[in-house]
Amino acid sequence: MDMKLEVVVLPVSDVDRALHFYTTLGWRLDAEFTGENGFRLAQLTPPGSQASIIFGHGVTTAEPGSSQGLLLAVEDVEKARADLVERGVNVSEVYHDAGGVFYHSGTDYRVPGPDPERRSYSSFASFTDPDGNGWVLQELTTRLPGR
Incomplete structure (x- = not known):
């Protein structure tokens, strides 16, 4: 059975700042959603990539900046x-x-x-x-x- 890495969740402190940074890199904004209690999610994909990143508020409990490598x-x-x-x-x-x-x-x-x-x-x-x-x-x- 195929298993494809689809999304990596990034811990960020400021969604708007992260959106600006990654769109400046030329990454495509695939989706942005909001929900109750301040939930917010953004998904972007690097050019030519099959996998995307997701970040937002209420998306992960990981410390902002803790993803490495x-x-x-x-x-x-x-x-x-x-x-x-x-x-x-x-x-x-x-x-x-x-x-x-x-x-x-x-x-x-x-x-x-x-x-x-x-x-x-x-x-x-x-x-x-x-x-x-x-x-x-x-x-x-x-x-x-x-x-």
Whole structure:
């Protein structure tokens, strides 16, 4: 049976500020709903993605900014980074991980520049939303077998 990741819930403190940030990234606003007792939900989808994000009031009890390591696969990490910078987003410089397989948490294992061999899955850049939810751009040019 197929199981597809459809939605990731993000904890945010200010729905309007988050809406502004994510629409500035060029993400499509799919839906916005309100309900009783201040309930409010917004759903947005990154360009080309099958999965969406949801945030709002009364959507999660998680602490705003506590989501980390949210990964966005991109074909060219340098171009994707430049696009976000043009949109006013504070994005790290492109880096690869000293371990060579996947990025470590924090910044201790970051080596400046893309992976020297430009291997798929090995070059990154990162940014946060206004609440501190952490996103990582990962350059993905060739998928692993079976993906």
